[in-house]
Every structure is written in C-alpha cells, then in structure tokens.
Amino acid sequence: MAYPNGARLKFACDMDKSVLVNNFEKRGWVSVGADEDWNFYWATVQSVRNIFSVENGYRLADDQVINHFPNHYELTRKDLMVKNIKRYRKDLDKxxxxxxxxxxxxxxxxxDFVPVTFMLPADYNLFVEEFRKNPSSTWIMKPCGKARGIGIFLINRLSQLKKWSRDSKTNTFTAPSSKDTYVISRYIDNPLLIGGKKFDLRLYVLVTSFRPLKCYMYQLGxxxxxxVKYNANVNELDNMFVHLTNVSIQKHGEDYNAIHGGKWTVHNLRVFLEGTRGKEVSDKLFDEINWLTVHSLKAVSATxxxxxxxxxxxxxxxxxxDIIIDDNMKPWLIEVNASPxxxxxxxxxxxxKYKLISDVINIVIPPGEMVDVKWNKVPTKENxxxxxxxxxxxxxQSDLLQMPENKSRVGTGAPGANVRGKVDPRKVTGATWK
Amino acid sequence: VKKDVVQTLVKTGWERKLRNSIFCKMMSYHPPPHYAASQEHIKEPNSYIRRAQANWEKRILKSLNSMCTELSVPLARKRPEKEQKDMLGRWAELGTDEPDLSQFRPVYAPKDFLEVIASLKNPNVVDCGDNTVSSCAWGIIQAPVYVKDLHQLRLQYSEMAINQCQSGIDDGPELPSEVFEADRAKLARKVLAAKLAPATQEFAKKGIPLSHRAQMWSQILNVEVDDVDILYYEQLKTGVLQHDLLVDSLIYKDVKLTATNDDQYFVFEDYLYQVLLPFSRDTTILQHFNYSSASPAKSYIRGKLGVDEFAVNYPPNGVIPFHGFSMYVCPLCYIYNDIIHLYFVFREMYNRYFFRLHTLSSHPQVSASINSIMGIVSLCLQFERLLQTHEAILFFHLKSIGVQPLRLAFKWLIRAFSGYLSSEQVLLLWDRILAFDSLEILPVLAVAIFTFRKTNLLQVQTFSASEAVLADITTLKVIPLIQLALFSQ
Structure with missing residues (x-):
C-alpha cells in the first residue's frame, strides 16, 4: 500500500509468524527494525512494556500504532482481572x-460471570471459609503469570492445598512475588457436553479504544x-487431558487429531445448539457472552x-x-489472553488466523489511508x-440522546435485552450483534 | 356408538395419530403385485439388474470372507462375560479405546460401486452401431431407465421457485426478521401444533428453520420415541454387547476414516458407534429387501453350510457398510442430541431413502406406485442427462479431456452430499428430500455445482485438476444453486 506521496507503510514485527508477515507483505508494507521508524508494530508484550516504560522516555508519533496497551495485564492477568471485575461490581452497587x-x-x-475466585496466598482464609461451605467442590489452581495451561492443577481437599503450600515454601526463600501467586477458582464441574465431550470457547475480541470503549467480536472463534471423554469422577483429577482444553496441552494427548486439532467452529456450535435446543436458547447464550465481554472490558475502562x-x-x-458454558447454558469467563x-x-x-489479522489491520488502519491516531476510529461496514x-x-451515547425511550431499558430486564438496548448501534453503523 | 368412537378418537388425539400412521404407511406403500409376478420380479422387474446386483453381492461377500480368512477373525463370536462388562462401561466413549484396525479395510468404496452401475447393460437394447439409442448419450450410464427432463423437475419442485421465500436464504442474519423469518417461525409453530405429517411435509418444501427441524422431521417420519422403542434400542445394545461381529470392525474403521477426521463431525464420533453398532443388529431393516433388488447376505452356522434352515442373515440387518456409510448419520447429530431419538430417525431415513443410494434398481418412476423413489442408477442417469442437455459445452469439454462428469459427482450422490457440504446446507438439502419424498434433488444439485464452477472446469485439462476444482464445496449455499439450475432458463 502506497501513500499518496509515494511513501510506503513501514512495519516492524517481533514474531516470525507467517499469518502476520504474509498479511503485511500482501499490503506492500516495508519491513523495518523495531528500533527504526515504524508505522505499525506487532510486538511482544515485553517490547511494549519497554517502549512505554518511564526510563525509556520513548514517545510515539501520530503515525505509529502498536498492538498492545501498556497495562493490558489489568485484564489479562488472572488475579487482576478478577480483582477489577469485583471492584467494578462494587462501584456499580455503590x-x-x-x-x-x-x-x-x-x-x-x-x-455474576466469573467463577468464585481467590488469590493465594493472600486470600487463603477467605478461600477456606468458602471451601467449608461446599466441602465436596473441586477447585482449580492456576499460577497468575503463566499461560497455556502451565502449572495448573485441581484440588478437592484442603490437605492437597496445604501440601502444595509446604512444598512451594521449602523451595523459595524470597518473599512471594506476583510469579508465585496463584488464583484458585471454583471449577465448573457441570460443563455443557457435546457428543459427551467437554469443550471451551476461544473468542477473539478487538479493542481499539478503552475511553470511549470501542470493541469488536470476531465471528470465527x-x-x-x-x-478424552469428560468424567466428573474424582479419580480422573490427575488426568489433565480431561479437564484442560488448551490445544498446547491436548497436543500431548494420544488421541490428538492433526486434521481438525479438536477445534470446532463457533458457527458449528451455533448450528448445533439451535438445532437441538432452539433459537431462543442459543441466541440468549450468545447475547450473554457478548454481555460478559463488554462488562469485563468496562471493568477496566472506567475513568x-x-x-x-x-x-x-x-x-x-x-x-x-476463554469461556466455558455450563449445562444450564450459562457462560463463564475463565480468562483473557493478551497474545492469543x-x-x-x-x-x-x-x-x-490469517483472516483475523487481516480484519484487525483493516479496522485499525482503514485500507488506503495513512496511519493517523487522531482518526475517529469508526470503521466502515466493509472494513x-x-x-x-x-x-x-x-x-x-449519541444513540441514547437521540432516543430517550431507550434509557428506560438500560439496566432493567434480562442481560440480553439490556445489551441490545444499550449497544444497539445498528442504526448508526449498520453493524449488528449477530 | 360409531359417532362416539369417532369423537373420542378426535378428542384424545388418536385420530391424528392414526392419520399420521396411515400417511406413513402410504409413503412406503407398494401396490399389490400382479398375481403371476414372482418374488424376484417384485423386487426388481429387470432381470439384468437383478443379476448384476446378485453378482455384486457375491463379490462383496467374497471380499468379506477373504478378509476373515486373511486376518483369521470369525464373522461373529460371543464376547466373554468380562469383555461384555467392560464394553458396557465404555459404551458412551467407544471412540477412545479403539481396537487395532490397521489390517481392516473398507469392503468397498463408492467408486467400486460406480463401476458396477456403469457396466449395467440391457441385453434387449441392441446397439446397431448407427449412433442411435445409447451412443447419443455421452455419459457412462448405459442402462435405459426412465428419467425426467428439466420441465418435469421444475413442476415437481415448483415450491422452490425463485419468487417464493425459502428458509435458509430469506431468513439470513443480514436481513431483518420481519421480512420472512418471523412469519415463518409463526407458521412453523402452527404446523407443529397441528401434528399432521402431510402438513409438515408441505411446510418443509420451502425449508425448515433450524430450531424446528428436529420436531418436524420426526413428524414427517412418524418417529415418536416411546417406552417400547427405548426397550427395543436397549435390546439391540445388549445384542452388541453379547456378540462381536466382523462388521463392527468395519463400522469402527469407517468412522475412524471419515467422521473422526471431519472438522464438522468429529465431535459426534461416540454417538455414531452408539447408532451404527445397534443398527447392524436391527432386523427390521431387513424389510426393505422386499422391495429392493438387493438381498441380505447369508451366513451358515458352523458345519451346516448350505443348509437353508441354518442360514442367518449377516449382519443381522443385512447391510454391509461401505466406505463413508457413517456419513448418513452425521448430519442428524446436529439436530438430535438424544441417542435413541437419533437412532430411530436415522433408521427411518435409511429405510425410506438411503438404502436406494447403494443398491441397484431400475425403480420405475412412471408407475402409479406412490412409493416411486428413484434408485441410484436413475439418479446417475438423471445427472448425466441434465448436464448433457443444459451444460453441453462443459460436458463436451470434460469428455474430450477424458473426464466423465459422473466420476466426479458420484461420491456426492451416494452420500447424499453428507460430508461434502457444510452440515447446515446438508440439512437444508435433506429437508427437500423429505418434503418432496424424492432423491431427485441430488442430481439437480450436482449439476448446479458443475454450472457454478463452469468457468474453472472449462480450463482444466486433467482428471485430478477437475477434481481439485470441485474438492471444496463446503462454502456453497445449496438452495440458491438449485434454484438457478431449475428456474433460471
């Protein structure tokens, strides 16, 4: 893509991923180093942290965009996400x-869209109190700063937790840092099963601005x-394949199929749910998923x-x-990843994934235009x-001003209706939920 | 008294049930044969087709037997107690612990069967070498069976005309629901409340909304799962647990080769075993042999070879699965989550339609018989005729580079497109099979796809290149294509 003055857009990329590089090159962009003068930088979270760090003092120009927010971890670290959502609810309550x-x-x-969660070791006493209410429940332990299913295990007795705490203490002589903190969440032990198998959803959400909030849901999740067949049997607690659907873990399973990789499109899921449970049920579920996504983002966007x-x-x-649906057709937000x-x-x-990156770029930089961070960030329908x-x-907001009758719908009734009334930008942009 | 009886029948809903049941019987009704007609004549009036089917069955049997000898596995054996218990425990997850199947191979593939169809020749039609009857056809089907022309098909499928709104097109998410979707859903609820199979069938002609399909198909097929059915299924399941059959391995192998690797259907792998294994034990399937040219394979109890009293059908339902057989079940998994319901809907679909896709028959379409569903031979010829008449340039091009179009389309026809289209589209297509009680929509769609990809097909020079052009049809929307093929000229 050439600018009117003949210059070409310059990109930098930390990752040697074909779905990225092919997209950039197809647009005729020129590759430059991260320390050079780029317009578009697909960076790792570490690079972004460096760029925005105070010591660095680097200032981005108006024709530069980058693929992470400086403190995205408020949403993407398991403990902080839960903390922020809890705070958001309290604020609304007040x-x-x-x-x-x-x-x-x-x-x-x-x-109520995240499973009950506590930080460990900080909230240990709170957890014990909650556990005693439901002694037969299963809980899942996850290290805060790790991804792809690393370090995750299940417990269903307090003694297991005590043992873990003893073991980890003997190994470390330093004060607990964020790396050693864990979150412990109620394990969704009644997941919706399809064909007798457990699954979770991976959905892609693009945010181009937090204030005002502008976010997009990808259809091809x-x-x-x-x-392995799901079995709530306690003896199976050790078999992580049953519980974790991360492909990076599943790949080690014996039955991993390289043709489809255990992945089923959201479209297929929708066809199945609509066919077996009806349109109302399936629409409600997807409305609720949109609802929880918007509110998880609002929890980290309030000024x-x-x-x-x-x-x-x-x-x-x-x-x-990452979302799990339980057998009451309620979606639960498990976690958010900054670098899917x-x-x-x-x-x-x-x-x-190639399409995903292509569509992301078209929303962030309208095709044929120069990078300009001052544009209004309202992509056209085609883009x-x-x-x-x-x-x-x-x-x-402009919708609400135009149609005061919508106001009464805000905050009342079912979440689905709510979101619709609130979000309904259809008349302005022609974009719809579905 | 008579009035009372009638009234009570109406009041209790039994009248409706009776009507549906009679309607269902009518759908599979066969007019009483001529008194002099022999048993085999009723099955298939043309002796050359009869012979071909018999030969084909012999071949399948031979290959089955040689597999037995080669692998030294018996056709059937009783499972030891322990194994039965073990299997019962794993019943819902049979896919995870598969037996070693590396030695097994499907008994036959669609293309083997196509060879048999292509070699069918009526000895009474004399090829005089003067370029008349058969040589004016460019295709490979030589059997002179009756097929319809485009005009007749247009009349038959008039409800699918372009000026009529269709579910699956006019209720898309990009259209406001007021246009069609809302009215359609309202009508669907009304039709379902009436519980009358013919009304439901009429409704289905314009397609069924996804969320009403399960109920509507059950109604058209008159499947209502009651306690007797549940018990019956349990008996079949016990049959599976007690005896290990060679066909079980064939079913396993087929599922592993097809559905397990399919990104739309792999999720349902375990459901397929729970349907197909009991299906192979279901002797009610045998009834379709009364009106098809095929006969169930026979096996004899050890030591009594050839003695008729000791003959048993093998497998008990008489159906030897071929490569891709499980695809008849797969799309149904998208609408029936309950195994037993799924089973009976599939069984009914098989008994009405699918068996015709893998047995030879001339099935006289013109006869007065209500049940005149075309067999695979007619469907093949229908495809070739339509393509030759309406896409002559394309047919000629393919023929001139040595590619017979039927060789490309046959795999679609024999599986009723299952596994080739997206599941949603297969279901919309099968709506029409049920609604019009006919398989003729299959060759129409096949021709439509050729038309749709014509530009690319006209450029290819080899068989594999033409295969590549048609390899991925998962993105196609079937109903607009069928409309184009039927109504655009």
Whole structure:
C-alpha cells in the first residue's frame, strides 16, 4: 500500500509468524527494525512494556500504532482481572446502578460471570471459609503469570492445598512475588457436553479504544474439545487431558487429531445448539457472552479508577477470551489472553488466523489511508470483515440522546435485552450483534 | 356408538395419530403385485439388474470372507462375560479405546460401486452401431431407465421457485426478521401444533428453520420415541454387547476414516458407534429387501453350510457398510442430541431413502406406485442427462479431456452430499428430500455445482485438476444453486 506521496507503510514485527508477515507483505508494507521508524508494530508484550516504560522516555508519533496497551495485564492477568471485575461490581452497587442487582443469596444477577475466585496466598482464609461451605467442590489452581495451561492443577481437599503450600515454601526463600501467586477458582464441574465431550470457547475480541470503549467480536472463534471423554469422577483429577482444553496441552494427548486439532467452529456450535435446543436458547447464550465481554472490558475502562487500562490512542489489542458454558447454558469467563496464539495447528486454523489479522489491520488502519491516531476510529461496514461491532460507547451515547425511550431499558430486564438496548448501534453503523 | 368412537378418537388425539400412521404407511406403500409376478420380479422387474446386483453381492461377500480368512477373525463370536462388562462401561466413549484396525479395510468404496452401475447393460437394447439409442448419450450410464427432463423437475419442485421465500436464504442474519423469518417461525409453530405429517411435509418444501427441524422431521417420519422403542434400542445394545461381529470392525474403521477426521463431525464420533453398532443388529431393516433388488447376505452356522434352515442373515440387518456409510448419520447429530431419538430417525431415513443410494434398481418412476423413489442408477442417469442437455459445452469439454462428469459427482450422490457440504446446507438439502419424498434433488444439485464452477472446469485439462476444482464445496449455499439450475432458463 502506497501513500499518496509515494511513501510506503513501514512495519516492524517481533514474531516470525507467517499469518502476520504474509498479511503485511500482501499490503506492500516495508519491513523495518523495531528500533527504526515504524508505522505499525506487532510486538511482544515485553517490547511494549519497554517502549512505554518511564526510563525509556520513548514517545510515539501520530503515525505509529502498536498492538498492545501498556497495562493490558489489568485484564489479562488472572488475579487482576478478577480483582477489577469485583471492584467494578462494587462501584456499580455503590452508585445504586440496577446492573448491580443481587439475588437473595447475595449473588449479582447480571454480573455474576466469573467463577468464585481467590488469590493465594493472600486470600487463603477467605478461600477456606468458602471451601467449608461446599466441602465436596473441586477447585482449580492456576499460577497468575503463566499461560497455556502451565502449572495448573485441581484440588478437592484442603490437605492437597496445604501440601502444595509446604512444598512451594521449602523451595523459595524470597518473599512471594506476583510469579508465585496463584488464583484458585471454583471449577465448573457441570460443563455443557457435546457428543459427551467437554469443550471451551476461544473468542477473539478487538479493542481499539478503552475511553470511549470501542470493541469488536470476531465471528470465527472456535470451541476446543478434549480428546478424552469428560468424567466428573474424582479419580480422573490427575488426568489433565480431561479437564484442560488448551490445544498446547491436548497436543500431548494420544488421541490428538492433526486434521481438525479438536477445534470446532463457533458457527458449528451455533448450528448445533439451535438445532437441538432452539433459537431462543442459543441466541440468549450468545447475547450473554457478548454481555460478559463488554462488562469485563468496562471493568477496566472506567475513568479515574485504579486498575483502568491506560487509554493510549496508539494502541489496539486483540484478546483471546476463554469461556466455558455450563449445562444450564450459562457462560463463564475463565480468562483473557493478551497474545492469543498465532501458531496454526491445522490448515483451517491458518486460514482463520490469517483472516483475523487481516480484519484487525483493516479496522485499525482503514485500507488506503495513512496511519493517523487522531482518526475517529469508526470503521466502515466493509472494513469490519468478520468482526461485529460489540460496543461503541460514543455511538451508544449519541444513540441514547437521540432516543430517550431507550434509557428506560438500560439496566432493567434480562442481560440480553439490556445489551441490545444499550449497544444497539445498528442504526448508526449498520453493524449488528449477530 | 360409531359417532362416539369417532369423537373420542378426535378428542384424545388418536385420530391424528392414526392419520399420521396411515400417511406413513402410504409413503412406503407398494401396490399389490400382479398375481403371476414372482418374488424376484417384485423386487426388481429387470432381470439384468437383478443379476448384476446378485453378482455384486457375491463379490462383496467374497471380499468379506477373504478378509476373515486373511486376518483369521470369525464373522461373529460371543464376547466373554468380562469383555461384555467392560464394553458396557465404555459404551458412551467407544471412540477412545479403539481396537487395532490397521489390517481392516473398507469392503468397498463408492467408486467400486460406480463401476458396477456403469457396466449395467440391457441385453434387449441392441446397439446397431448407427449412433442411435445409447451412443447419443455421452455419459457412462448405459442402462435405459426412465428419467425426467428439466420441465418435469421444475413442476415437481415448483415450491422452490425463485419468487417464493425459502428458509435458509430469506431468513439470513443480514436481513431483518420481519421480512420472512418471523412469519415463518409463526407458521412453523402452527404446523407443529397441528401434528399432521402431510402438513409438515408441505411446510418443509420451502425449508425448515433450524430450531424446528428436529420436531418436524420426526413428524414427517412418524418417529415418536416411546417406552417400547427405548426397550427395543436397549435390546439391540445388549445384542452388541453379547456378540462381536466382523462388521463392527468395519463400522469402527469407517468412522475412524471419515467422521473422526471431519472438522464438522468429529465431535459426534461416540454417538455414531452408539447408532451404527445397534443398527447392524436391527432386523427390521431387513424389510426393505422386499422391495429392493438387493438381498441380505447369508451366513451358515458352523458345519451346516448350505443348509437353508441354518442360514442367518449377516449382519443381522443385512447391510454391509461401505466406505463413508457413517456419513448418513452425521448430519442428524446436529439436530438430535438424544441417542435413541437419533437412532430411530436415522433408521427411518435409511429405510425410506438411503438404502436406494447403494443398491441397484431400475425403480420405475412412471408407475402409479406412490412409493416411486428413484434408485441410484436413475439418479446417475438423471445427472448425466441434465448436464448433457443444459451444460453441453462443459460436458463436451470434460469428455474430450477424458473426464466423465459422473466420476466426479458420484461420491456426492451416494452420500447424499453428507460430508461434502457444510452440515447446515446438508440439512437444508435433506429437508427437500423429505418434503418432496424424492432423491431427485441430488442430481439437480450436482449439476448446479458443475454450472457454478463452469468457468474453472472449462480450463482444466486433467482428471485430478477437475477434481481439485470441485474438492471444496463446503462454502456453497445449496438452495440458491438449485434454484438457478431449475428456474433460471
């Protein structure tokens, strides 16, 4: 792609991934080093941290964009995500916002979308209290700073936790840093099974701005299936293949199939749910997924609060959302990844990821235009590709001003109706949920 | 009294059930044969087709037997107690612990069967060498069976005309639901409430919305799972547990080769075993042999070879699976989550339609018989005729580079497109099979796909290149294609 003045867009890329480089080269962009004068930088989170660090003093120009927000970890580190969502709910509750409505047992009706979670070792006593309420429950331990299923294990007795704590103490002589902290979450032990198999969802969400919030949901997400039959039997607790659907773990399983990689498109899931349970059920589920995505982002985007993501206009970010659906058709947000894997496991996977990157670029930099961080970040419908506009705070607000009757719908009724009323940017952009 | 009885019948809903049941019987009704007709004549009036089918069966049997000898496995054996228990425990996850199947191979593949069809020749048609009857056809089907022309098909499928809104096109997410979707859903609920099979069938002609399909298909096929059915399925399951059959390995092998590797269907692998293994024990399947040219394979109890009283059908349902057989079940997994329901819907679909896709028959389409579903031979010829008449340039090009179009399309036809199209599209296509009670939509779609890819096909010079052009049809939308083929000229 050449600019009107004949110059070509310059890109830098930390990762040697074909789905990235092929996309850049197809656009005729020129490759430059990360320390040179780039317009578009696909960086690792470490590089981004360096660029934005105070010592560095690096200042980005108006024609430079980069693929991470400086403090994305507020959303993508397991402990911070939970902390921020808890705080967000409390803040809404204080405001008396109807969204923070609770039922008799004290659970949030509309905002209860992450499994009960505690930090360890900090919240150990709180956890024990909760565990004693339900002694037969299973819990999942995850190290805060690690990804791809590393260091994860399940417990269903307090003694297992004590043993773990003893073992880890003898190994370390330093004070617990964030690397040693764990989150312990209630394990979803009633997952929805398809064909008798457990699965989770990997959805891609693009954020181009946190204030005002502008986010997009990708249509081509997928479900990841365990290669081994799910069995709630306690003896199977040690068999991680049953419980974890991460492809990087499943790949080591014996039954891993290299043709489809255990991945089933979200479209297939939708066809199946609509066929077996009806359109209402399936629409409601996907509405709720959109709902939880928007609110997880709002939890880190409110102005002036601690834990808000710095809204640098040079940044955009593609998140990998991991969601589990339980057998009551309720979606649970498990975690958010800042750098969803761009390694392709199958042919279909490569095509999908190539499209993903292509669509991300077209939203961030409208085709044929120069990089300019001052543009209004409202892509045209053609440039959305396989993304759907999930929420645009600006548009939603102007919508509300235009149609005061919508106001009454905000914060009442079912989440689905809520989000629709609130988000409904259809009239402005022509983009819809579905 | 009569009035009372009638009224009570209506009130209790039994009248409706009776009507549906009679309708269902009518669908598979066969007019009483001529008194002088022999048993084999009823099955298949043309002796040359009869002979060909018999020879084909002999070949399959021979290959089955030689597999037995080669691998030294018996056709059937009783499972020891322990193995039965073990299998029962794993019943819902048979896919995880597979037996060693490396030695097994599918008994036959679609292309073997195509050879048999292509070699069918009516001895009464004399090829005088004057370029008349058979030589004006460019295809490979030589059997003179009746097929329809485009005009007749157009009349038959008039409900699918372009000016009529169709589910699967006019209810897409990009259109506001007021256009068609909402009305259609309302009508669907009304039709379902009426519980009348003919009404449902009429509705299905324009396609069925995804969320109503499960119920509507059950209604058209008159499948209502009750306690007797559940018990029946359990008996079949016990049969599977008690005896290990050679065909079980063939079923395993087929699922592993097809569905397990399919990115749409791998999820349902275990369901397929739970349907196909009991299916092979289901002797009610045998009834279709009364009106098809095929006969179930016979096996004899050891030491009593050739003695008719000791003959048993092998496998008990008489169906020897071929490569791709499990694809008849796969799309159904998208609408039936309950195994037993899934089983009976599949069984009914097989008994009505699918068996015709892998047995030879001339099936007289013109006869007065209500049940006049075309067999595979007619479907093949239908495809060739339509293509030759309406895509002559394309046919000629392919023929001139030595590519017979049927060799490209046959795999689609024999599987009713399952595994080639996206599951959603297969279901929309099968809606029409049920609605019009006919398989003729299959060759129409095959021709439509050739038309759609014509530009590319006209450029190819080899068989493999033409195969490549048609290799991926998962992105196609079938209904607009069928409409183009039927109504655009």
């Amino acid at each position: 405001e008396g916002n109807p969204l923070a409505e609770k039922d008799e047992t004290g659970h949030y009706i509309h905002l 997928f479900s990841r299936f365990c290669s 002036g609060t601690k834990g808000a993501i710095a809204n640098d206009r040079h940044c955009f970010e593609t998140y990998g959302y 894997s761009l390694t392709s496991t199958t042919a279909a996977d490569r095509i999908m 959305l590709g396989h993304f759907d506009l999930l929420y645009d705070e600006e548009l939603a």
